[in-house]
Each structure stands twice: as structure tokens, then as C-alpha cells.
Amino acid sequence: MKLVFHSIFYAPELTGVARYTAALCEHLAAAGHRVSVVCPPPYFPQWKVQEPYRGWKYATERIRDVKVRRCPIWVPRQPAGIRRLLYGASFALSSIPCLLAESVSADWVFVIEPSFLNAIPALAIAALTGARTWLHVQDFEVDLAFSMRHLRQSRWRRFAFAMESWLMRRFDVVSSISGSMVHHLHVKSVDPARTWLFPNWVDLNEICPLEDTAGARRRFGISPDSIVALFSGSLGAKQAIDVLVDAAGVLRGEAKNVEVVICGEGPGLERARVMARNYANVRFLPLQPPEQLNGLLNAADIHVLTQDSRASKFVMPSKLLGMMASGRPVVATAEPDSEVGRIVAQCGIIVPHGNAAALARAIAHLAGEPEKRKALGERARAVCAASLSAGKILAAFEQELARRTACAAEPAIDPEDRGARS
16 A cells, blocks of 8 residues: 655654654555655754754655655744744645645555644645545644643634544544543544554564663663663653652652663753752763663663643653563653553552652652562563554554555445345
8 A cells, every 4th residue: 555644753853753653654664565754854852953954955765665755844942832833834834745746646644643733734635636544643732732831822722622623523544542542532523433542562672671781871871889760751841850850859868879860852951951950869861862772771770751740631651661661660740540640550650740759759669679670660561562562553553554444445335225235
């Protein structure tokens, strides 16, 4: 089949949506499908177009048998409010010529949310070319924009949600990455028959426990004797990294052998650095390339996942799977009845959002319990192996794609003819 992906994030970007979209596209290309991607040049999480790419040029390249067409994008220094809308709109508009060219004779056009603005040209072009459409929701961008107050004008809220629902209902398939997020699609009036649970996954061969972690620690400049609490990922408002820095301040007095390592980039990095400027137990590392990720995750004794409470209902952090696959326990800020809360309760400790003292206590508790860390880490790895491995998730996706394609190819049966046959 010919498959076209429309995404505002793509490789070689290193975080969440870009990594999963690239892995899916490369898997499908390896399976014999003709796969093309329409995307901007890489810019995230630095919010700056990366060398040698150019933000205002069209370009085409091939990455692991996937045709990648880069389109211009305007990237704001501070991605908030109207600037965030304009940045998404700049790519949605500039990508129209490439999306139209790639969608001719395509079987499916996939839109990856974010950015939801891509839904508008994708639906219009698919209608022209006869392609079927699939929206995959990694984040509920419209919900996040209002809950995080990136958009503040309440008079636009009802219109934005009505338009979102209207557009979603025009896709042939709408998928998302957790059960609660699929349920949220139903709340938005998407027909349950058109929805599908398509969770993120982890490659258990790429991320696995290592026998020797001393080498990894040396590579990252981490003390061999400290208990490492690691956060790794993009540093934006919804990650609420401030609470981990505050917890590090508490840990200076409660657990002097704990070192907090924050590995990532994004708008929240400089603020975190300023907050931690007098904390000797906090270390910052740049975002690591894929080939270094397993070593980094294994250099930790405890993984930390922080979230802003306003965003937690609308996202399922993909970084959690790597944490679990590395065979380490997780401490997360989450509600007990949330998706993250239910998962982490099996292999770690959950604490209330924004509570630095509770986060510090949980980290200190695990720091002093090596056998408990080992047992929780083994359980985390087992949960991934049972249902979240790359092989199982991607095989299920291919089966669902084939099923949906076959259903679309079946001729419609007139109701009177159906009655006659029965």
C-alpha cells in the first residue's frame, strides 16, 4: 500500500512523537509498503531549526526507505498563545503542495496529533485523491492548549472544541495511545466503531537491563557511589520539572547519597538550571542520541516522571515505557485512577502532583531499599514484555490496517438486497 504521514515532528528529532512516528514509518517501509512523510525540518525540543536543515526551504531526503519531504515552518522562541497557533498554521499551509503530491494514488493519509491543524489540509486533500484517513492522537492538543492556558480567550473555547469534534468525526479511523484517551475520543463524539487503541511501545532489545552500569556512569560523569534519580525527556510546561528541582532541594538534607540527574532540552531548561544553581546534588545532561539511551537509563537507580496536573488527563508520556523496560522502579506524580497512576502503581510509587516533599520522600525511600528497587524494576520489565513490546504492538497495527483496508474495499450492500439474501 501507499501510505502518507503528515506530522509536525519527525526524525532525527529524539523525543516522543518524532521517535514513534519514525519507528512506525520505518517498520511499514521494511514490510514492503511505500511510505512517505510530510514534515518540517527538525526543531524540537530546542525550538530552533537544527543544522544543516533550513526552516524556510523545501527539501526531500530518504531515511531508511522512507521518503521524507521537508516543508517550511516558522518556529517561535517562546511557543505560547497565538505564536503557538501561528507556528502550527505555518507548517499546515506550507505542507499543502507536498501533501497533495504525495497523496495522489495513496491508500491512506495519516495525521499525527500534534499538530491538530494538519487535519484540515489532510482531510481536504484525501477527499480530492480518494485516500482514506487516519488520525492518531499522541496528545489532545486543543485540550492542552486551554488547560495549560496557552490559549486564554474563553469565548473561543466552545468554538475550538466544536471544530475539533467536527473534524475528528470526518476521519475513517481515530486512534490514541491509552484506554482513557480513547474514551476521551468518545466524549468528543467520535463513533466508537471508528476508534482504536494504538499504544506506544518499547523495543525490548534496544532498552534492556545491563549487567555492568559502571561504564555508563563513567560516560555520563555520574558518581559510581551515588543513588541516581533520573528524569530524561523534553523540558516543557507540561513536564513540571520544577517540582523535581524542589525535591532535590529537600533531598540534600534527607538523602545525601542521592544525585538527581535531569537529561533533556526545552523551554523549561534554563529555569530549572537557575532553580538548581546552588544544589550540588543536581546534574544536567543534554538530550542523548538513541544509541546512548539504554546506557543512560541503566545509569539510574530510580526513574522520575513528573507531570503538570492540568496536562495529565490528556497525555500518556511515552518516556515511561523506556523507564520500565530498563528494569528500574519509577516514581511518578499522578492521580491513582489515571492511566499513568495505574501503570506506575505496579512498579513504583505515585505521589500527588506538585508535591515536592512527597516526591523527595518517595525517592529517599527507594534509595534506602535496594531489594525493593530490584523487585519493582523486574516487575516493570515484565509489564512491558507482557503487552507493550514493539513486536506485539506493531504486528497488531498491521493487522488492524489490513482489516480496515479490506472493510473499505468491500462493496456496500443495499438494505433491500440484504433483506432478500436473508
